[in-house]
Amino acid sequence: MNLWQFLAAHRAEVAQLSLEHLFLVAVSTGIAILIGVPLGIALTRRPALSKPILGFANIMQTVPSLALFGFLIPLNIYLFHVRIIGGIGARTAIAALALYALLPIIRNTFTGINGVDPAIREAGRGLGMTDRQLLLQVEVPLALGVIVAGIRVATVIAVGTATIAAAIDAGGLGRYIFRGLRMNDNTLILAGAVPAALLALAADFLLGAVEHSFGRGGRRLNRRHAVAALVAVAAAVVTIAVFTFHSGASRRIAIGSKDFTEQVILGEIIAQTIESRTGLPVERRFDLGGNLAHDALVAGEIDSYVEYTGTALTAILKLPPLSDAREVYRRVKAEYAARFHVEWLEPLGFNNTFAILIRGQDAKKLGLKTISGIAKYAPRWRTGFGQDFISRPDGYEGFVRAYGLKFAAVREMDLSLTYRALADGQVDVIAGNSTDGLIGRLGLVQLDDDRRYFPPYDAVPVAREDTLKRYPELRAALAALGGTISVEEMRRMNFAVDGEKRAPRDVAEEFLRQKKLAAGG
């Protein structure tokens, strides 16, 4: 399916995601204007503060968005009983986007007002204008072109940055981009990227026109219009914000997932099992990036998701890797109970470990079956590893040490891109996931970890203790899934979504029916 066919077939969804996207941009930029413009004005009155405040805004811009999300999710900041920062969803995405939008707005307000011809300012003061009158009647109107230029830059940045909001279940066109990256589907990536780019261009054009109309010489501010406009913007931002931030107050079981196919399928399996066995309403908060699912669970934003024992041990608990599967399970169970009040339930049955993969034809030609077998080819081979594999304590460094490997080149890239890079011959070996559906689809071969280097990554549902206490039927429902999913089954389900483009919801439903796990099945 090409891009146009896709967009035509998913018109309603594209429109919906674009609206979500616009909403994120509009509310966050609106908040940034309400904070940034007055702050910029204040700085012109107290120039000594300009260095620290502009410095802070500058630093905010350089903080990676996932790091910022990780910092914001556990926060609980209330304003008039409405939670304005913290948790997953639009609220936190908006807070992050607003922080990113602040710098250009503060800076342009500050420089715009400072750039007003000193002779004009002196004339105004000499005529007996108060500081307020000078500001509102002369300085702000004359700086308006520059201020709008700052808002324009902030808006265009926000349209681009808002794609990352999908990482915390905040919606927007980023959903397509993340899903496309995950499924190695360029059409899907473009279906998110092209409308986002068009939104950015449209915003740039419209605000450019506004900027131009305020351009040289400025425009006289009609006091009543200015106040009315300001009140309208503030009222719109506040009502929309209260509306979104307040929604979802009713109690449901919230099931989360990380942002890759297997996790979404497992999220569906858990959600559907709970729905059919307990009748409790379930809210799905899938596609959480990085370790945000963990943050969300601890913060009480979700009640359960599927975690991997090895990930919990090294990436979350920061403990040294262990190779014994039972020992790892025992360890994380105890630590989670003590530190997070989170319980590890029955393992699902499969181990999603790192899979060292090479092309099928290489495996056949060179007769390779084990990782230790590639040592003599490694100096001529290039590798492509995900950021995760490179940075984890049980990842790249220990791996090359354990097998005594030296590669010709090590390239760090997004995990989902490494499969394609391997199949296309751009790299010769990658570290994928053992359950990845693409392994079969692209004819890749997994090498045996003959030195038992990689720790176990058993998939296990984790849940908040307080939720399990409140809904005892939940524990029974999740326990029923214990030991029901094999690696082959997981790989097949992943392929059904990644390769056959079927919906995770349908694949999960079919699995539960076949396994007779569905209620009444």
Place this chain on the structure above:
Amino acid sequence: MIMNGQSTAIEFQGAGFRLPDGRALLTELNLSIARGETLVLLGRSGSGKTTTLKLINRLLDPTEGGVLVDGKPTTEWDAIRLRRRIGYVIQEVGLFPHFTIEENVAVVPRLEGWDDERIHNRVRELLDLVGLDPARFAARYPRELSGGQRQRVGVARALAADPPIMLLDEPFGALDPITRREIQEEFRSLQRRLGKTMAFVTHDVAEAFLLASRIALLKDGRVVLLGRPADFLASRDPEVVAFVSCLRGADEVAAAP
């Protein structure tokens, strides 16, 4: 030269002004300006003329001595009230580019809360007074006017609320010589009709002679000579002679065959 308190509009009593770094821009200034008088402050760039003006409308406060306006030290005046009683015209004019000519002239009356009709009539009256046809100019923006026309608007704006005192800081300095000559002549007749107290800063000695009741010549922040134009021509002080020779030089060039 002897004046009683009643007829003195502005009085400098040992006034001085020092920058925070200690540099003195003005030292030990003693002079008074009588009601209806035009005192011209003459001097080279950096001699302290503009500083002297800014001490009158409290754009600056003296660091030594005091400045009295209507018998009250400026530091006891509310700065905003004081400035609205004092018209202020600067060389760069400083018209508000986003206001029409009418709106520019109406700034102070509007701040003072006049009603629309009164403002409207006053603007027309003032534009006529400075030789600009209201029908042609009222709705234009400053960028659509020539330098001379803009400076006329600047004078009209300063006069709008009929302030008893006018401060003019090289108002015609940026104009071409012919326009400057015309506008100086018109200003002189305006000055006679209005009878305002004026402090007028210039470095153009011919302008000083044309407009001044008295001239104060400043050098390095101090008064070198204070007197009528006739006293000026009689002085032997080297700085005075230097300025007067500019006047003579211009005449000689004009008289040369």
